[in-house]
Amino acid sequence: MTVPHPARLRLFALPLLAALTLANGAAAPLRFTLDSGASHVAARVPFLGLGSKTARFPRMQGAVTIVPGAPDQAVIDVTFDAAAIEAPDSITLARLRGEKFFWVEKYPTIRFSGRSLKLASPTRGTVSGALTARGVTRPATLDVTFAADPAAQPDRPVSFIGTTTIDRRQFGMKAYQLVVGNKVTITLKARMVPR
Template identity: 50%
Template sequence: MRRRTAAAFAILSAALLAAAPPARLHYRIDPAASNVDARVAFLGLSSKTASFPAIVGKLSLPDAAASAPKSAITLDVTLDARKLEAGDTRTLKRLKGEDFFDVEHYPTVHFSGETLRMTAVRTAEVSGQLTVRGVTRPETLHVTFNQPLAENRGSQPIQLTGTMRIDRRAYGMTGLSMVVGRKVNITIKTRMVPL
């Protein structure tokens, strides 16, 4: 009888462990150590860059994400477009205006990452949804970590650089089409601290 009880307990324990959700690691963006830049060609000879210093967000991913081919994650990044910065006042006014970010009606830019696919020990692709000016489209963020993700067990900050290339016209930014390039190169540099 005692053996049957022990066997039943072992089976039940194994079933509960198998049914338990995988452990997850949780982080938040450190706004003081994070920034986003958006660069676009200008007159075909140079470029203009806008910076978004006001950034908040969080990251949640499985503990075993670094060893899985693909993992479901939660990456939420929100930029305050009203606080964007540019190299000169004329460019800043245009970027905040109706032809570009239209910050009066759309004060934030948001990226929601849903899937992480490791491409090497320090690089990955994050697939998700980008929302700009009320338009939401699928985009991919190409990420490089400062150290192999597998070495981080959730107790140390994560530093990463992410890049994304989008078509501004797809988000309703059609102004100055003969002067400003169509493709925008976005770079995010961020430090994420454990929760």
């Protein structure tokens, strides 16, 4: 009986593994970088029970990885510059930058880290992850809507909008509860560019 040489076995095994990979529909991850010049975050909070105030974070960086056929392996990692926060007026800006709110001198960044994407359609889904602000990390869910299916045009930029609502008290921001609401609606508008 003749025993095949190990090198010959490898030659036969490699094409077989490649064929099995294709048969299983596996695809290479699609990697994107956020276009910081075309992306920003807004945080809206009820004010005096009658209206709302919105702060804006214009500076951010981040990356998105999507695995076609395996959305649960998606990664969305966004860090924005808390120190660059913008507000409707100077008094609000000073308070938001201060110790009772974002305390940007001590905590200069805010981060959302998503580790799983559940798709309702090719352009809509939910990202489960965590939000870190003011040194506190809490679970967060981001509802996302893509302008187009990223997997259908992996070589083109794609814009998306993500929204979530948090309770500011869970992040140590408990000041002015009689005039400022506790629920904060966060909206991320971003443009991701293929790497």
